[in-house]
Amino acid sequence: MIGKRKTRKRPKARKKRKVITAAAQNITFNRRTLFLGGAQASVGLLLAGRMSYIAVAENERWEMLSESNRVNLTLIPPRRGWIVDRDGKPLANNRADFRVDVIPDRMKDKDATLAKLTDLLRLNDDEVGRIRKDLEESRGFAPIEIASGLNYEQFAALSVRLPDLPGVAPLRGFSRQYPSGAAVGHLLGYVGTVSAEEYEEEKNPLLITPGFKIGKDGLEKQFEQELRGKPGAKRVEVTARGKIVRELSKREDVPGKPMKLAINADLQEYAARRMGPESGGVVVMDCHTGELLAMSSMPSFDPNSFSDGIGYNEYGMLREDDHVPLRNKVLKGLFPPGSTVKPMVGLAFLEAGLDPNETVNCSGGLRVGNRRFNCWNRRGHGRVDMAKGIYQSCDVYFYYFAQRIGMNAIAAMAHKLGLGEEFPLPVTSQFYGTVPDPAWKQKKYNKSWQAFDTVNATIGQGYMLSNPLQLAVMSSRIASGRNVMPKLLMPKKRILAPNLYIAPEHLEYVRNAMADVVHGPGTARRAALPVPNIKMGGKTGTAQVVGLQFGRGGKDVQWKFRDHGLFICFAPLDNPRYAASVVIEHGGGSGAAYPVARDVLTFLYDRQKAMKTLEALEASWGGTIEQRAERKMAAYIARKNAEKAAANAPPAASAATAPEEQPEADN
Amino acid sequence: MSGIIPAPIAQMPWKIIFLLLVIAGFGVVVLYSAAGGSMSPWAARHGIRFAVFLVMALVLWRFNEKLFKFFTFPVYIVIALMLLGVELMGAVGGGSQRWLDLGLIRIQPSELMKPAIILAVARFYDMLPAGQIRTWNAIWPALLLMGIPASLVLLQPDLGTTLTILAGGMTVAFLAGLPLRLFVIGAASLAVIAPLAYFFGLEEYQQRRVTTFLDPESDPLGAGYHIMQSQIAIGSGGMTGKGYLQGSQSHLDYLPEGHTDFVFATMAEEWGLIGGFAVIFAFFLLLRWGLGLAVNAKSRYSKLVAAGLTTTMFFYIAINLMMVMGLAPVVGIPLPFLSYGGSSMMTIMICIGILMSIEREMKYTRRSTLS
Helix, strand or coil: CHHHHHHHHCCCCCCCCCCCCHHHHHHHHHHHHHHHHHHHHHHHHHHHHHHHHHHHHCHHHHHHHHHHHHEEEEEECCCCCCEECCCCCEEEEEEEEEEEEECHHHCCCHHHHHHHHHHHHCCCHHHHHHHHHHHHHCCCCCCEEEEEEECHHHHHHHHHCHHHCCCEEEEEEEEEECCCHHHHHHHHCCEECCCHHHHHHCCCHHHHCCCCCEECCHHHHHCHHHHHCECEEEEEEECCCCCEEEEEEEECCECCCCEEECCCHHHHHHHHHHCCCCEEEEEEEECCCCEEEEEEEECCCCHHHHHCCCCHHHHHHHHHCCCCCCCCHHHHCCECCHHHHHHHHHHHHHHCCCCCCCCEEECCEEEECCEEEECCCCCCCEEECHHHHHHCCCHHHHHHHHHHHCHHHHHHHHHHCCCCCCCCCCCCCCCCCECCCHHHHHHHHCCCCCHHHHHHHHCCCCCCEECHHHHHHHHHHHHHCECCCCECECCCCCCCCCECCCCHHHHHHHHHHHHHHHHCCCCCHHHCCCCCCCCCEEEEEEECCCCHHHCCCCCCCCHHHCCEEEEEEEECCCCCCEEEEEEEECCCCHHHCHHHHHHHHHHHHCHHHHHHHHHHHHHHHCCCHHHHHHHHHHHHHHHHHHHHHHHHCCHHHHHHHCCCCCCCCCC | CCCCCCHHHHHCCHHHHHHHHHHHHHHHHHHHHHCCCCCCCCHHHHHHHHHHHHHHHHHHHHCCHHHHHHHHHHHHHHHHHHHHHHHHHHHHHCCCCCCEECCCCEECHHHHHHHHHHHHHHHHHHHCCHHHCCCHHHCHHHHHHHHHHHHHHHCCCCHHHHHHHHHHHHHHHHHHCCCHHHHHHHHHHHHHHHHHHHHHHCCHHHHHHHHHHHCHHHCCCCCCHHHHHHHHHHHHHCCCCCCCCCCHHHHCCCCCCCCCCCHHHHHHHHHHHHHHHHHHHHHHHHHHHHHHHHHHCCCHHHHHHHHHHHHHHHHHHHHHHHHHCCCCCCCCCCCCCCCCCHHHHHHHHHHHHHHHHHHHHHHHHHHHHHC
16 A cells, blocks of 8 residues: 555655655565566466467367378379280389489488488489489479389388488389380380479379379370379378388279280380391281281380489480480381382272283383483393382383373372371371372472472382381281271280272282292392291382482491381281381391391291391390490490590690591491 | 474475475476387486485575575676676687586586576665665666676577576566566566567577467478477367377477477377366466465565565476467477476576575574464
8 A cells, every 4th residue: 555655646756755664665575476476377377278278179270280290191103004015925014112212392401412312322423413403303392213223221221311311202112114125115105203294284192102103105105094003092100200100001002904015025126126236117017907016116215214214324325326216216207118119009000900011111211301210220120010110129110100190099009008197006196208199299399290200209209208107007908908007005806907999919919029029030039038838028128318429328328328228028928917117227228128027027937046047146236235225325425424524625635535526337 | 293203304395395296207207208108318317307406405495594695696796707607618619608517517507597696686675775775776786786697698699598587687676666667667668679679689580489489380390380389289189188108299209399398298298288287287386385485484585585586487487388389489498397407407496495495494483483
């Protein structure tokens, strides 16, 4: 009471200070202590209230957050469906694997973590370069592969150090494996981690699950949804640092569906190997059903490397190679078909009513308008009928009669046999080339069709362009007379293609002429199969790439000026079953192509004999595809390093030591 | 009833010792769980420390007021010099530090200053003649006493301890009878200065500490993480808790500092609201005891000291609990008897020891007047 009165009076009575006694002070103390105690008790009540509010009123909310802290739902990437060949042999399967990913968003010090991983997993420069590039381009939330195929010791060593490596996710999973390696690169494509764009397109959390991969090219991409399967899920208890304490529940994944291809895995691999160091494509088909037994494009890439995240150097090497290993030449390589069109042109003549026995005299060339068109044989073939025109590949015969029959009839037959056509195949793209005719030329170049255009087209030159697959289809259709469509997937049962409605006797005539190419007085007598009782029909082709001022286009000129070598064939002669095409880019002539066709077909009948031939050849080329690729890679890296060193050296010295510009040609 | 038990033992402050044993024992239980169900590294040492400091408190219990009065200023000066020493060593050695390494033990002088400032300010007002309480003479020496250690601690920099020292000294000054006006004006000017200090005086990390407690969800992985996780622990405990050794927040390391500053959250997750209320009630009993001593003590010095020390303990408890419940920014203040840590336990037990001595003195004088 006293204290209170005092404070009230103070402003009025500033000068007269009341005497404060110890007793009054004591009372003030007790009152203020009481106030203090009251204040403290209020804080206590406030705390009790606050705690009740959190723990009771908001309990559900915090409980949920606690659970979402504790429990981590992780998707288990589904095992990808196998891709098998016609006999069930795996072309792409999955191998149990220890692997490591990083999730860039969760990393603290990228450089330090990467350095530690490099040390722990002994990553080489190429791999580190690739990881750095991936890290730069990544969106942050999507995992990036560091390494796969780790052994258990590496995996364990990494798992132990996990607390010091935030963002690093070691996994036990499956990774894609392609047993045939480069032989199936173009056919199957490869798988890889999901890019930002792909995630944008399909906002599926599975896509950014560590260890998940998506088809990036070829069949892997085309059949992504079928092959993918359904992810499993795992509820695990995790610590704040992401360490898994225990598994709470688990749902197994549903593996993707296996896909059965019409491909014959062994033949596919054989064809790829048989091409050796050359660039080109081999297609083998069932000529009644269109089932593709082999579709090899070389050089190729190893889809295993791509699927593991390809190294910087390996990719650079593939990109810089003038043999373009990244292009599927069977579908996207366009070549002038050359003389391989002659059986087709012959059929066009027959259908137009030309008597095959009518002859023309070949004196090594023919004047058309004011230009002279040479026959490939400058000495001339003498009297030539249709059969001789085909088996001797006489250009003059076709120059002469094509002018009489006209381009439209030839173009119609070309389309009928598959040239210039796009096929309904599950592939990302196919270049379907050109079958020129007067209307096409008018439209494209606004120029009228000339006689020499016809002359050029009849020998598969000029505007005429086609891919190796089309040549194989043409060969199939001639062999069976059926409207064969190429098929990559194995049909449930054998479905024969419908009839093409070309007169059987015409086909018979042309097939016999093609048989004479190999077994008669033809241009490819060395193409005969070394198999008793199996005869074949074929047709050679040599497609000129540049004018003759560069030479005859054989092996004596620079690689890129050499002629393409082509060959189409079918076997057996009396009841054709298989048809094939071989294109060797800049092979120097058909002589580069038909031995390949011969050995590939031989493989179908007598594997041992074919393998023996191949082994001898590979020994002379310097080993299998993998061995050669390895050596090439080492040479590439050595060259790159030398270039780097030269760039760092003073300019005078660099001129002297600069590596040769000329690309290494593998002869 | 004192016939069977020898007098010195019967005279011991059993009531308060029992209360402390209960709280600290519960601390051991909680720390056992915080270590994932293990006596090491915290629970056992916590128990041993408590025992050692309890003996120390009982030594203080035997001292009388005269001795405390005599030693108040020398001790204050020694601790102030130690604070200066820490500051100088930091300047010489590079990098700030709060410890003074005396070889055998490491001493944190700023902790010792918390009870010392109470004793010093109380001693000052005790010496001040009653008639001068409303003069300038009653203010500046107290401000000097508080200002020296406060500025030295602030330089460390340790804002939490600085504020504790100032608040302790101010409380004693308030209770000593300084005009209420001063405190009203002080509070008003603080309301003005605080925002200015916030924007110009605090480092960015300190600013963030202040702001994120108001909205921890704005930055759940950064500065708000502690508060968020602490509230998750307390909130998910519910009424009865998740059960002993079942706290996922603490056991899976989501709760940071679950054995020190956030030990209450560790406890509340497993014991629920019931455990929380029990702890708050126990502290209530402790503080009631302390303030009761302040009211009933005979000498002015004892009164001021008892109230001041009790308030210091209250600051520890209140700020820590407000922090873990998301009502205050994250400052490193531990919870007495539950948090693992030697320095703060020593401070608290010094307070307890002095309070027990005051109680002994009070009973002794009362008994002596009765007899």
